Amino acid sequence: MTPESSVKREALQRPELLFPHLTADKYYVVDVGYPNTKGYLTPYKGQTIRYHIPEFQRGQSSAMHAPRGPKETFNYHHSSLRNIIERAFGVLKARWALLRDMHVNYTYEH
Incomplete structure (x- = not known):
């Protein structure tokens, strides 16, 4: 697991951090360190x-x-x-x- 995906997982698992959850029509543009999952656009x-x-x-x-x-x-x-x-x-x-x-x-x- 990359450090980027660890930080993402931590932010999503801790509601007190108030990390904004995406709606169906929104995406985060991320680099190759993140897994290509729903709501996260990584490059090929x-x-x-x-x-x-x-x-x-x-x-x-x-x-x-x-x-x-x-x-x-x-x-x-x-x-x-x-x-x-x-x-x-x-x-x-x-x-x-x-x-x-x-x-x-x-x-x-x-």
């Missing part, structure tokens, strides 16, 4: 499937840049969305030092 995995934006930018022609197939297309959009989310958190942390200096320690049992 595989040796030949690209995910990170720089992987799509390598190559000499625009044809080499384009996603190859539906899995890479999904991964490209997933990675683009995660980049936007991470930049938004960066902007918020730059604006409000409280968020930047916040240290939350989650403990979990193995």
Whole structure:
């Protein structure tokens, strides 16, 4: 079990943490450290499937840049969305030092 999935499991099992439960039409966009379960969108995995934006930018022609197939297309959009989310958190942390200096320690049992 990955640390990410352990934190997720802990958050879901402890109602006092008030972790927001998803409705049927909502999803969390998560990285490959999370299991692909209902309500959690993870990218496709595989040796030949690209995910990170720089992987799509390598190559000499625009044809080499384009996603190859539906899995890479999904991964490209997933990675683009995660980049936007991470930049938004960066902007918020730059604006409000409280968020930047916040240290939350989650403990979990193995």
